[in-house]
Structures are given as C-alpha cells and as structure tokens.
Amino acid sequence: MKITTWNINSVRLRMPLAAHFLKTQAPDVLCLQETKCRDAEFPAADFRALGYEHIAINGQKGYHGVAIVSKRPLATLAKHDFCDTGDARHLAVDVATGDTPLTVHNFYVPAGGDDADVERNPKFAHKLDFLDAMAAWIKNDRVTDGRVVLLGDLNIAPLEHDVWSHKEMLKVVSHTPIEVEKLGAVFRAGPWIDAMRHFVPAEEKLYTWWSYRAADWAAANRGRRLDHVLVSEALAGALERSSVLREARGWTRPSDHAPVTIELAL
C-alpha cells in the first residue's frame, strides 16, 4: 500500500502534474493539501479517469482545502474544524484494506504568517492554537488506537536537519522553538512513529519544500521538511519505505512542495 501526501498549491492549475505523478508513481492513495477550490470545482472526473475513483474532499474557495483520491474505496469519517474558523484543513477517511480498517488523517496546518510574535501576528497565534487543539484531540479521541496514518503539510520543520540552517532559521516561522515544542506535543500525544525519519537518520538533511523565491532552488537547496507522515504503533511492523520525490519540484510550473510517499505491507 503506497500512500502519498502532497501540497499541490492549486489542484486545478496542477492537474497535469497530478496526472503525471499518478501515472508514474501509482500510489494507492493520494492526499492533497492547498487544493484552493470549492468541492464542486474539484477536478474529480480527471482523477476518476486515471483510476482514482474514490474521492473525499474538504474544500473552500481560494484558500486551503484538502482532498483524498484513492484506487480503493473510502469512507469519509470527519472534516474537523479545529479552531472553529471555518477553514478546510482536515479530512479523515477509512481506506478499504480487506480486513482491519486503515484510517488516514490529512492535515493542512496554518502557515502562521511571517512574524513569530503572537502579540503582533494573530496568524502565528492561530497556528499555535491549532497545534494545541490537535494534541488535545489525539489524546481525547484516542486517535492512535488501531491502524492510523496522520500526514500532510504541518508547516513546521522540527529537527535541526529538517532545515538548511538551524542557526539561521531559529527566528523564522516554521522552525521557531515554540512551534517545534508544540509539534513535539502532537507527536507525544500518540504514540506515533515519524515514518520519514524512521528511514533517514536525524543527522541527515531531509526536505520536502523549497521556496519559490530562490533564483535557483536546486543549487541553493535551502529546503525545509514541512510535510510529514506519522503512523500509529499498530503499523510499525508494516512500514517498509519512505521517499520524497524531489524531482517533482523541478517540473514545469511546480508546487513548492514535493510529494512524500510511504509504503506499508498490508
């Protein structure tokens, strides 16, 4: 079972890239963030034509939005609005696997603006509140019971080598100590396994996002690991592989995020 998370930064604009990705990588399940369209505008027919007939959507006009397309049947479980803002940032499904259900939670955590000060910047305060709400929900709803995957654009690079320069990034939103601590609380609310770092040592650089604002993103390679895949303990033994499709960042009119795929022996 291959499951991919990808912040596609407008699903309508990048449907040709999504089609290329699905034809060449053929995951069973593709989880998208920043679809940036209402449910009725989602290119469902294009995905169905590619063999992804099962589709769950939580969209909104212009901003945010998450969706899951799958070769296997899906049952939508929840579209949680964590801080009651009306934003489309979460979508949970059960994927048909034959026996025990496999639950997938697809997240788009608020980016938080560019001032890491909760007094001056309400978007940063909201990001921290959202993370608190996530951690409380994981504990209260016993989210990690059973076979569960939590993935998406969490907009935080927690480890020193999840960013190109730990020192230069300490005051930059996505790598500040307060965010890292709050994402740590989300991890500890589990138990979760960090599926990407399960295969890549913490001392090794690992990125999923490269800014559009670089003359040459590949040469500069000032990336960040903003996208994550966590799996519950019940899936630990099934975890076989994790990979970042870095080349997708170099495609024509790319998303600024690369797809991240995990493989589970189910």
Added chain:
DNA sequence: ATGGTTGCTTGGCAA
C-alpha cells in the same frame, strides 16, 4: 535588513 515568487483574482492577501 531587505527582497525575492506564486496563486487567486484584478487589488491585495496568503503562503
């Protein structure tokens, strides 16, 4: 310290 790019829309936001 600043500016750099992109998408949704056509004037700024959000990222």
